[in-house]
Every structure is written in structure tokens, then in C-alpha cells.
């Protein structure tokens with residue numbers, strides 16, 4: 001078996017591939033040079049080129065080339081927005097599974113791994129989740145309900161949600177973190193057979209972005225962020 005780097009834009013430039021977080025997959029195709037192929041083939045299944053660099057499996061040449069794309073990467077991270085407008089196009093199981101793998105590898109305090117995910121595609125359940133206050137769930141292709149043990153912190157859960165959202169963005173999808181309100185957390189546990197001692201507040205609806213609907217949104221005067229001087233305090237608050 002050989003490795004292949006799947007490109008979002010179809011081109012083969014390594015630097016761009018890194019910048020776009022493309023996956024390296026073992027699926028029987030070879031497109032890269034011998035050196036790179038060797039690095040890629042030694043990497044674990046599902047490893048990305050980012051990981052290759054981090055664990056020293058990328059050549060010095062490739063690392064130098066990668067440094068030119070660091071700002072692309074931070075731009076990708078900074079550009080994560082809450083998306084509430086989805087088309088009816090389904091999110092494929094392959095893509096969903098890849099997003100779930102990112103969630104599964106989320107760090108947790110003491111590696112407790114106290115947050116699990118229920119994948120919800122059922123239209124009626126998604127509608128109910130929307131009615132319980134997580135409105136964008138109703139129109140999403142898939143909703144990930146985060147189910148968290150009492151002893152796991154909300155920090156763990158929040159980190160998981162963010163990673164799921166970033167993984168969705170890496171696939172060109174939109175997502176949002178939304179919360180069940182009022183009777184929602186209790187009712188969803190009853191509906192989906194989740195034990196009472198679990199926390200069931202956070203959902204991550206994911207779907208293809210309805211770009212026309214987003215373009216038509218009125219400008220949001222509160223959509224920006226504090227200036228960096230008010231956000232980052234150096235040495236003292």
C-alpha cells in the first residue's frame with residue numbers, strides 16, 4: 001500500500017498541501033517524490049503533513065518550505081466562524097468519520113476522555129434539538145451531541161467542540177457550537193437513552209455552507225473582536 005496526499009485544489013505542490021491541511025491517506029495511489037513518499041509511508045494511518053513535520057518525519061527541505069505557509073495555517077485557525085446557514089447536501093460518512101477521528105484525539109485532563117459523541121442524522125431529532133434552543137441544528141446535515149461524564153470538565157468538552165469545528169472547516173464545511181437550553185438536556189437524554197448523570201448540553205451541527213444565504217445576512221455590528229491590546233496583557237493584567 002502506498003500513500004497519497006489528497007488535494008483540495010487538485011494540484012501537487014507540497015507547500016500548498018500543508019497549508020490546506022490535506023490528509024495523507026493510504027489508499028493505493030502514489031503521487032509524491034521518493035523521499036516524501038518514504039516519509040509519508042512511515043507515518044501512521046490518517047497522519048497529516050502537519051504531524052509529519054511535528055514528529056520529525058519530514059525532511060529539512062520540506063520543513064523549510066512549510067515555514068512559508070505558517071501564516072496560512074494561523075489564518076485557517078483564525079477564520080473559524082459560527083455557521084448557521086447550511087444547504088441540504090449531506091455530509092458523507094467518510095468526511096464525518098475523519099472529523100470524529102480529530103475529536104477522538106482531543107487532549108483531555110489526565111487523559112480521562114470523558115466526552116463522547118452521539119452522531120445524529122435523524123431529521124426529527126435534529127428538529128427537536130433546534131426547538132430546545134440549539135437552533136442551527138435543525139438545518140444541519142449532521143449534529144454531534146457531546147456527552148460528558150460528570151468528572152470531566154467543561155474545558156475538555158469545549159476543547160473537543162472546537163476541534164470538531166476545525167476538522168469540519170478543514171473539509172470546507174460549516175459548523176457551530178450551540179447549547180441545549182431549559183428542558184433540552186434532560187429531554188435529549190430521555191430520547192436517546194443517555195444516562196442521567198451525563199452532561200448533554202453542547203451540540204456541534206455540521207453541514208455544507210449555504211454561501212448565498214450567508215452573503216445575504218445583514219452586517220453584524222457585534223461580529224468583530226476586541227483589539228489585541230485589550231485581549232492580550234503582557235506580564236501584568
Ligand SMILES: Cc1cc2nc3c(=O)[nH]c(=O)nc-3n(C[C@H](O)[C@H](O)[C@H](O)COP(=O)(O)O)c2cc1C
Pocket residue numbers: 080081082083084133134135136176177178179180223
Ligand atoms: C460556548 C458557546 C456557546 C454557543 N452557543 C450558541 C447557541 O446556542 N446558538 C447559536 O446560534 N450560537 C451559539 N454560539 C456561537 C456564538 O454566538 C458565536 O461564536 C459568536 O457570536 C461569535 O461569532 P463567530 O464565531 O462567527 O465569530 C456559541 C458559541 C460558544 C463558544
